Amino acid sequence: MKEIISCIFTFLFLLTQNLLFAQSSHDQFMRSNGKIYVVIGVLISIFIGLVLFMIFMERRLKKLEKELNENG
Amino acid sequence: MKHWWKILGIFLMIYSIVAGIGIPLKPGIYDASPSKANTGEQFTMNAVGYLTQFDKTPDDLRAWLKVGNDFAIAANSIGVKNESTLNVSFQIPNNLPTKDRVVDASLIIDSKKNGYAIFPSAVFITNTTQQTSPEGWNNSIADMHEFKSMAFPYRNILQETIRNLFYHVPLWFGMMIIFLISAINSGRFLMTKNQKFDHKASAYASVGTLFGILGLVTGAIWAKHTWGAYWSWDIKQNMSAIAMLVYLAYFVLRNSFEESEQSARIGAVYNIFAFVTLPMLLFVIPRLTDSLHPGNGGNPGFGGEDLDNNMRMVFYPAIIGFTLFGAWMATILYRIEDVKQRIEDRAFYE
Amino acid sequence: MNFSTQIFHLIKKEFILEWRQRYALSGILLYVLATVFIVYSSFVRVPDTAWNSTFWIIILFASVNAIAKSFIGESGNRTLYYYSLMNPYAVILSKMIYNTLLLLILCLLCYAAFSFIAGNPVQNTGLFYLILFLGGTGFSITFTFISAIAAKSKNNATLMAILSFPIIIPILMTLINLSANALGMIKNTAYTNDILILIAIDLILVGMALILFPFLWRD
Numbered sequence: 001m002k003e004i005i006s007c008i009f010t011f012l013f014l015l016t017q018n019l020l021f022a023q024s025s026h027d028q029f030m031r032s033n034g035k036i037y038v039v040i041g042v043l044i045s046i047f048i049g050l051v052l053f054m055i056f057m058e059r060r061l062k063k064l065e066k067e068l069n070e071n072g
Numbered sequence: 073m074k075h076w077w078k079i080l081g082i083f084l085m086i087y088s089i090v091a092g093i094g095i096p097l098k099p100g101i102y103d104a105s106p107s108k109a110n111t112g113e114q115f116t117m118n119a120v121g122y123l124t125q126f127d128k129t130p131d132d133l134r135a136w137l138k139v140g141n142d143f144a145i146a147a148n149s150i151g152v153k154n155e156s157t158l159n160v161s162f163q164i165p166n167n168l169p170t171k172d173r174v175v176d177a178s179l180i181i182d183s184k185k186n187g188y189a190i191f192p193s194a195v196f197i198t199n200t201t202q203q204t205s206p207e208g209w210n211n212s213i214a215d216m217h218e219f220k221s222m223a224f225p226y227r228n229i230l231q232e233t234i235r236n237l238f239y240h241v242p243l244w245f246g247m248m249i250i251f252l253i254s255a256i257n258s259g260r261f262l263m264t265k266n267q268k269f270d271h272k273a274s275a276y277a278s279v280g281t282l283f284g285i286l287g288l289v290t291g292a293i294w295a296k297h298t299w300g301a302y303w304s305w306d307i308k309q310n311m312s313a314i315a316m317l318v319y320l321a322y323f324v325l326r327n328s329f330e331e332s333e334q335s336a337r338i339g340a341v342y343n344i345f346a347f348v349t350l351p352m353l354l355f356v357i358p359r360l361t362d363s364l365h366p367g368n369g370g371n372p373g374f375g376g377e378d379l380d381n382n383m384r385m386v387f388y389p390a391i392i393g394f395t396l397f398g399a400w401m402a403t404i405l406y407r408i409e410d411v412k413q414r415i416e417d418r419a420f421y422e
Numbered sequence: 423m424n425f426s427t428q429i430f431h432l433i434k435k436e437f438i439l440e441w442r443q444r445y446a447l448s449g450i451l452l453y454v455l456a457t458v459f460i461v462y463s464s465f466v467r468v469p470d471t472a473w474n475s476t477f478w479i480i481i482l483f484a485s486v487n488a489i490a491k492s493f494i495g496e497s498g499n500r501t502l503y504y505y506s507l508m509n510p511y512a513v514i515l516s517k518m519i520y521n522t523l524l525l526l527i528l529c530l531l532c533y534a535a536f537s538f539i540a541g542n543p544v545q546n547t548g549l550f551y552l553i554l555f556l557g558g559t560g561f562s563i564t565f566t567f568i569s570a571i572a573a574k575s576k577n578n579a580t581l582m583a584i585l586s587f588p589i590i591i592p593i594l595m596t597l598i599n600l601s602a603n604a605l606g607m608i609k610n611t612a613y614t615n616d617i618l619i620l621i622a623i624d625l626i627l628v629g630m631a632l633i634l635f636p637f638l639w640r641d
Contacts, residue, residue: 034102034122034232038297039093042239042290049286053279053401060408064415071419262637311591318588325585328575338574341634342585345567348630352592352623360599360616 081396088390092238095382098219099124100226101191102156104179109164109197116161117195119179122226124186127155132184135160136213137177137195143169143209144180165208168199175199180213187219192228225380229298237383238390240290244312246394247283248350250276250402251319255347258340267413270336273343274326275406279398281319288312299364308358308365315353318346428508432516440524450488451531454480458535468540470607478598481525481532482561482590488528489521489565490582493573505639514570514635518628521562529554545606549613553600556620560593563624567631570638596620 102122109115119135126133135147135158151159158181168175179194227234254276261269291309292302303309325342329335358365379387440447457480465472505513533554536542544550568586572578596616603613 034097035230035297036232036235038233038293039235039239041293042236043089045289045293046239046243046286049282049289050401053282057401057405057408060405060412064408064412067412067415071415262634314588314591321584321588325571325575325581328577328581334574337637338571341638342571344634345630346589348626349589349592353588356619356623357592357595360596360619 077396078400081393081400084389084393085397088238088242088386088393091386092235092390095386096223097123097232097234098189098223098226099186100189100228100231101179101181101194102231104191104194107195109195110200111164111168111197112166112200113164114161115164115195116159117179119158119160119181119191119194121156121158121181121186121189122231123156124183124189125155126152126158126183126186129183129185133158134182136180137162137164137197138180138213139169139175139177139197139209142211143206144211144213145209146212164197167201167203167205167207168197169204169206169209171204173199173202182216184217186217188216189226222382224383233294233297234383236290236294237379238386240287240294241387242391242394243283243287243290244354245391246398247280247287248354249395250280250283250398251347251350253399253402254280255344258343261336261340262344267332267336268410270340271409271413272402272406273340274323275402275409276399277319277322277343278405279402281316281323282401283394283398284312284316284319288316295364304364306365307361307363311353311357315350318349318353322346425509425512428512429516429519432508432512433520436516436520446491450484450528453487454484454528454532455535457483458532458539462540465540470543470605471602473536473540473543474598474602474605474607477532477536478557478594478601481529481557482594484528484532485525485558485561485565486582486586488524489562490569490572490579492517492521492566493570494578510636510639511632513639514566514631517570518563518566518631521566522559525558525562526555529558543605546604550601550604552617553597553604556617556624557593557597560597560620560624560627561590563627563631564590564593567627567635570635574638593620593623596623 100122101119103120105118130150130152133150133152135150136144137147138144145162145165147160147162149161151161153159160179160181174196176193177195177197179191180188181191182188224234254273257269257273257276260266261273288309291312295304295306295309296302299306322339322342326335326339329338461472461476461480462468468476533550537544565586568589569578569582572582572585575581596619600613600616600620602608603616
C-alpha cells in the first residue's frame with residue numbers, strides 16, 4: 001500500500017515538474033510568459049498538503065478501528 | 073442547518089480559486105529594449121506588451137518617457153508591429169532636466185482599449201553634454217485611459233504570480249487565526265480541566281502547523297520566480313521556519329509525557345506561551361533588518377495600488393474560506409481524538 | 423509571611439544553595455573562559471561582526487546551562503514542602519530575580535573576559551551595559567519558565583533545548599541588532615525603538631510566565 005502511494009506521488013511530482021516547469025520556455029503553454037505556472041504550482045502544493053493531511057487523519061482512524069475490533 | 077460554515081468555507085475556497093485564476097490581469101509592458109540612450113539622439117525602442125491589443129486601436133496609442141515626477145517627453149512616432157509589439161521613437165533633448173549624469177526614465181504607454189501601462193526604469197539616459205536645463209522636457213501626460221473591464225493590476229516582476237496573494241497569504245492569516253483558537257482552547261482546558269478542550273487545542277495546533285508548512289512551501293515556490301531562489305535566507309523566511317519549530321516543539325513536549333493529564337496541562341501552558349511569541353517572530357523581528365518580503369525591512373506591504381478593490385474582493389473571501397476549511401479539518405481530527413478517549417475510558421471502567 | 427518576605431527568603435535560599443554547590447557556578451565560569459579563549463585562538467584578530475555574534479552565542483549557551491538546573495535540580499519532597507508554604511508567584515518571581523542576577527554577573531564576566539582576551543570594540547559603552555541588562559533579563563525570564571516546563575519531563579535536558587531555542591530567537595536577534603549599534607557597526611539613530619521592543623518582549627514574557635506558572639507547578 002505504502003509503495004503504491006509513494007509511486008503515485010513520485011509520478012505526480014514528475015508530471016507536474018515536466019508540465020509546469022519544462023514548458024516555461026515556450027509561450028504557448030497557458031500564458032506562461034506571465035509566470036502563471038507559478039500560481040498553478042502553488043495551488044498544486046496546497047492540494048498535496050491537504051491530501052497528506054487526509055492520509056494522516058485516516059491512519060489515526062485506522063488505529064482506532066483496530067483497537068475497537070480487538071477490544072470487541 | 074448545522075453544517076453551514078463548512079459549506080461556506082468550501083464555497084469561498086472554490087470562489088477564490090475560480091475568481092483568482094479566471095479574472096485577467098490588466099494589460100502591461102513586459103519588456104523594453106534597448107535600455108540605454110544618450111541625450112540629443114533620436115532613440116527608438118522596442119516595447120513588448122503583455123495581454124495588450126495594440127493592433128486594435130493603433131491610432132489611439134500615445135507614449136512618454138518620464139523622468140522623476142515633473143519631466144516627460146512624448147513619443148514622436150509609434151509603429152505597431154503586432155498585437156503585443158511596438159516601435160516607439162523619441163527625440164531626446166540635448167540636456168537632462170536634473171543634475172544627475174545618468175537618469176532612469178519610465179516608459180508610459182496609453183491606449184483607449186488597454187488603458188495606461190507603466191514600465192519603470194525602462195531606459196537609462198546618459199547626459200553627454202554635462203549641462204542641465206529643463207528645455208525640451210515638459211509634463212504633457214494627461215487624459216490617461218483606464219482599463220474598463222474587471223482585472224487585477226499588472227506588476228512587472230510579479231506578473232501573473234500576483235494571484236498567489238489569494239493562496240499564499242491566506243494560509244498565514246488562517247494559521248494565525250487557527251493558532252489563536254488553539255491557544256484559547258488551551259486556556260479553557262486550564263480553567264476547566266476538561267480533556268475535551270485539550271484535544272481541541274492539539275487538533276487546531278496540528279492544522280495550524282500544516283498551514284504554516286504549506287505557507288513556507290508556497291512562499292518558497294513564489295520566491296523562486298520573483299526573488300530568484302527557493303530559500304534566500306531572508307529574515308521573514310527564517311523567522312517563519314522558526315515559528316514552525318516552536319509548534320513542532322509543542323508536539324514533542326506533548327509526546328514526552330506518559331500520563332495524559334500531565335501531558336495536556338503542560339502542553340496547554342506551553343501552547344499559550346508559544347502563541348504569545350508567534351507575533352514577535354512573524355511581525356516584529358522581520359521589521360528590524362532588511363527583507364525582500366513585502367511589509368518588512370522598509371518595504372511597503374501589499375496595499376495601496378498593489379491591493380486594489382478587485383483583489384480585495386477575492387483576497388478577503390479567500391482568508392475566510394481557508395480558515396473555515398482549516399477549522400473543519402481540525403474538527404474532524406478532534407472528533408477522532410475524542411472517540412479514542414471514549415474508547416480508552418470505556419475499556420478502563422470495564 | 424507576606425509576599426515580599428517570601429520572595430526575599432526564596433532568593434536567600436537560592437544563594438545559599440548556589441554557594442553550597444560551588445562546582446556548578448565555577449563550571450559555567452570555566453566554560454565561558456574556555457570558549458572565549460577558543461574564539462580568540464581561532465580568529466587571532468577578532469573582527470567586529472564575529473565578536474558581536476560569538477559574544478551573544480556564548481552568553482546564550484552559558485545561560486542555558488546556568489538556568490536549566492534551576493527547577494530540575496530540586497528534589498520532589500523538598501519542592502513539595504516549600505511549595506505548600508509559598509505563593510506560586512513568589513516562587514517563579516524569586517527564581518527569575520535570582521537568575522537575572524546570576525546572568526548579569528555572567529554577562530559582565532563574559533564581557534570582561536572578551537575585552538581582556540579578544541579586545542574591546544564597544545564604542546557606546548553605556549548603551550552596551552543597557553543591552554547586557556535587558557538581554558540578561560530576557561534570557562533569564564524565558565529560560566526560567568521553560569526550565570519549569572522541561573523539569574516536569576524525564577528527558578529534560580533535550581527538551582530544554584528544543585523548547586527554548588525557537589522562543590529565545592526574537593530576543594537574541596534584537597540583542598545582536600542592538601549591540602551591532604553599540605559596536606558602531608551600523609549607524610542607526612533609531613535604536614531606542616529596538617530597546618522599546620526588547621522591553622516590551624521582556625514584559626510580555628514576564629506577564630505570561632506569571633499567569634501560567636500556577637497551572638504548572640502543582641502536580
